[in-house]
Amino acid sequence: MIDLSYDFIITLQSEVLRQFGVENLQPNQCKHLTQAIMNHTGKLVSETTLKRVFGFAVTQHSFSRYTLNTLAQYCRFRDWEDFQNHFYKKQFDHPAGQDASKWDDVRRKASAVSHYTILTLRNRCGLPFDNTISRGYCLQHIEKFLESKYAATVLIAPAGWGKSTSLVHAAEHYWFGRAPACPQDICWFINAHAAGSLLLKGFSLSSWLDNQLNLGHGDNFREYFTKHADERSGRLVLIIDGFDEIAMSADKLKLLYNKLEDFVYSNELHPWVKVILSIRSSTWGEVFHQSHQYPAFRKYWYLGTEMDEETNTNIPPLTDTELKSVLYNFDFDPATVRLFSDSFLQKLRHPYYLQLFCQLSNTPDHSFVDENLSLFEIISRFIQNRVFNSPANTFKMQLIEKLLKLLDMGRAGLYTDKSGLLNQNADYFPAYKELLADNILVEENLSQEIMFNVKVRFAHNFLLEYFTAMHYVNLHGQNVSAPLLEVVLADFPQSPFRIAVFKWLLRYAITRGQADGIRDFFRLPLATSEKAHLLEYVVLHYQQEGTHQEQLSNIFPPGYFRKNPFGQFISDDFMHFKKRKVLNTLLSMAESADDRLKIRCNLFVMALMQLDAEQCEIELTNIRKLCAGEPAAEMWITPYAAFLFIYEYLKFGQIDEEMKDKIYHYASCWNFGKQKPLSTGEEAVYRALCFIFLLLGDYHQLLLFTSRLFEQHPSILFNRTDPFRLMMLCWKAQAHIHTGDVDSARRLSCHVDSVLKHYPAEFYNGKHIETLQKIIAAQIHLHDQEFNKAIRAAESAMDTAQKLDFKIFALLNYSILDRIYHQLQMDKQKKDAQQKMIVIRQSTTFIQTLPGLVEH
Structure with missing residues (x-):
């Protein structure tokens, strides 16, 4: 009879373990078991065979009679037949008068x-x-x-x-x-x-x-x-x-x-x-x-x-509930999991990527596991396992290179014809089948009755990004250099795809210690957002290494950031609690007063958004020192003075009338005939003024200020992706709503929404702009009496605001929900919203928290 069924294999396992003297066998014990069997029977059963018997390795065929006989002899039986007869009789003997049915057998x-x-x-x-x-x-x-x-x-x-x-x-x-x-x-x-x-x-x-x-x-x-x-x-x-x-x-x-x-x-x-x-x-x-x-x-x-x-x-793919259940089983803190972005969770819904993530994150008790680095490590490990470690890796890489050429690195689209890729080359067929099986490539059959048409693409866009980056590395002798980066810059327009390719090249330079190549990235004429993403990636990588300060000093020696200040691309996109560690590392690297001021102002605004009075005070002290150490600027007030006004108003309920008068006369200090880019100090003050007018509930002045700001600095309007521009447009829309011009607010809100949707979720990491835009959209829907849309927008904004711990936005949002529930006579939900506003106020030592925003 063919031993397909392994009828007594479980019994055999138990008897072998009993003879060996252990309850559970570990893979590393198979070597010792091999020796024990040799000592008792004089026969060799290899370690690999034992791993197959105990289920640690794949079994591609029935076990040989030699293996089964030897293991049975180790258990003190004559052979495998004797073993089976003994346990068959023991297992299937029944009490007198009771015959086991054939079905039960x-x-x-x-x-x-x-x-x-x-x-x-x-x-x-x-x-x-x-x-x-x-x-x-x-x-x-x-x-x-x-x-x-x-x-x-x-x-x-x-x-x-x-x-x-x-x-x-x-x-x-x-x-x-x-x-x-x-x-x-x-x-x-x-x-x-x-x-x-x-x-x-x-x-x-x-x-x-x-x-x-x-x-x-x-x-x-x-x-x-x-x-x-x-x-x-x-x-x-x-x-x-x-x-x-x-x-x-x-x-x-x-x-x-x-x-x-x-x-x-x-x-x-x-x-x-x-x-x-x-x-x-x-x-x-x-x-x-x-x-x-x-x-x-x-x-x-x-x-x-x-x-x-x-x-x-x-x-x-895995549902969000299933995904989070697996993460919780690996002892990830639920608070940490709640902070993962939707785009990152979407990728982890692929079971294999989730498996790699859990394997790579062997210290899940950290307060936060960085998504950016984790995603790149997951993809790299995935490609290593499925492509480079394969016996057919040469043919696989030839196919991938040919696909890149047919796609023109993505510029000719994401699909190509299967026939054109394989070109009837039989050598490619096995490698091609493996690439399909391993989810590197995907076929889409668009054939019709009169036409055969099968398209091939990379299974995920990030695979195209990775292999595109490696294509350029191979063309330039495995070395990331200025000529390589200039070629990529010339080949691709500004886009999320270009940022991703640059990140893979940057990762390659980092992992191979090519310091000159890393510095070359920051000499390129890149957009502000691109440099911000790249600089953040460098800092994050070395923070994970543990000795980041020494390693970063080797890459960026003293004097580097004095000649190449980074403050210009530390944008509003760093307004995120996850970035605080990055900003503090950058602060230790900053060599110019402007860079230090930019970081400190960002840290103050983050603390303000979280209504963290104590952290605001710490950052305010540092900003005062920076402003005091600089010669008098052309501005009519300093960032320190503007932030101090906000702090004293929220902390003590006091208004410095002299400073208020100075703030309200901003226009008299502007020279509308002179065009110049925004300085770090000016941007900080303008952001502070928006908060001041918001806190005071002076929406007429907020509208006037944002309108005049764009007149004073029209260049802001032309930088479509600048987070500062988008934030100013949001504040202007907010002012339009409260001054009765809802149509203008709607146009601005739709514009900001379209810009945000045009780019992938990773492009704007800060999320505070997206949150504010949804708050504004909820107010517009409320005005239009589209209550379902208003509630959906407000709840979506609330979810992000809570993840970011931006209490100012949460209060803005609860005030909208309060009005929606009032209109719909939803008393229970209205009471709940009011209670949550009270909880937020009680969580801060600020005695004032947006007093003008909670009225019906």
Whole structure:
């Protein structure tokens, strides 16, 4: 009889461990077990074989009789037959008068097989299995299938999507858990490696199933239990995991599928026999998808509600709840997880990226795990595992280089024809199939009846960004230099794509210690936002290293930032509590008074937005020193004086009338005939003035000030992506609303919204502009009496404001929600909003908190 089932493999494992003297075997103990077996039997069972026996390595075939005999002899039995006979008699002997049913006998055999498969898959899981979660969709998919008339179903997804893990959770839920949902079913859970070679040798699933009756009369399993339905207490479910992970040619894979298809279609008269497969998207498109034209296929196969025909996937990404559950299982602080951006969480919904993230973040007790660095490390590790560590890496890189050329590095679009990429070159086919299987490339079949049309693209845009950057590195001798950067600058316009390519090049220079190359980035004529992103990445990287100050000093020696001040690109986008550590590091590197003033002003505004009176006072003291040490500027008031006015008003409820008069006469100090760029001090004062007019509730003056500011500095209007410009437009829109010109506010709000949406979420990291824009949009919807839209906008703004801990925005938003609830007579929600405003006021030592904004 063929040892496909490993009937007593679990028993054999237990006996070997008992003889070895341990309860649980670890992979590193297999070497010692090998020696113990050698000492007792005089025979060698290799460490690798033992890892397969105990489920730590993939089993691609049945265990040899030599291995089974040797392990049985180690357990004090004559051979494997003696071992089986002993435990078969012990396991299946029944009290007098009680005969075990044939169904129960087969279920015991199936349980032994399935438990071994489950153990193997648990050990092969990329994460500690107990930290994984059961996928709600997969359970629902299998439940619907089991209750349907379909004969087979399949979980289709790219490699690393968690198909095997989902099947283990489903098997434990329905058949093998402590309280299984379907205890009367027979579930035969096998790995395709165990069955594949046998099936190709002529072995059939039908004949194997018949043999499990063990009667020796050639009984047909399905016909027997159909005829004797009273002996059958449930369904027979055959699960084959990793159908396409067997290393074989396409022809053999199709032969294997044909055998499986014969078995599925022969179950029409036996609806209680069910088949569940897991398969990669690339194999589904190549082998199974061809059967879609046959009516029989749709009659027998259940594909589920989430089947995407273009990408050949029927398992959706992880839900936010599932994703966060896994992170919590790894002891990530819920407060930390709540701070992850939506774009970062969206990427982690891909199970393989989540797995890499959890593996890389081996110190999850940190107060915050930086998204920027983590994402680049995840992608780098993913490509290393799936491309560079592959035996076919040479052909894979040749294909990727050809795809980059056909796409013109993305400038010619994101898709190319499959025929043009492969060009009938047979050498490329295996590597191409691996790239599809590993989710590096994706096929989209757009063929019609009269035309064959298959397009190929990178599975994710960040793969295109990575390989584009590495293409330029290879062209310039693996060295990041000024000529390389100038080529990239000339080849691509300002865009998020260019920033991403520059970041990959910067990471390459950092990891290879190319200090000159790192400095070359900051000599380029880049946009303010681009330099800000790059400088932040450098600082973040060395902060992770621990000795950042020394390493940064080696890259940026004394005098570097005096000649190349960075204050010009420390923009409002650094207005984020996550940036505080970066700003403090930059402060230690700053050599010009302007740079130090810019950072201190940003830190003060952040503390102000959080209504942190104590931190405001600390930053105010430092700003006073900076302003006192500089010669008198042309400005009519200093940043220190403007911020001090705000602080004293909020802290003590006092208004310095002399300073107020000076503030209100800003226009008399402006020279409208002289055009010059904003200085650091001017930008700080103008930002402070907006807050002052807001705090005083003087929206007429806020409107007048923002209008005149754009007249005084028209160049601001032409820098579309400048966060300072967008913030000023938001304050102007806020002023329009409160002065009755809602149409003007609507135009400004829509403009800011379109700019923000034009760029990916990572472009504006600060999020405070987006939050303020949504607050303004909520007010406009409230004016238009579109209450549902108003509530959605306000709640979205509130979610971000709470993540950022920007209490000023939270108060603004609660005041809007308060008015919405008042209009809708939602007394409970209105009371709740008012209570939360009280909580915010009580959380700060400021005695004034936007007093003019809480009136109805």
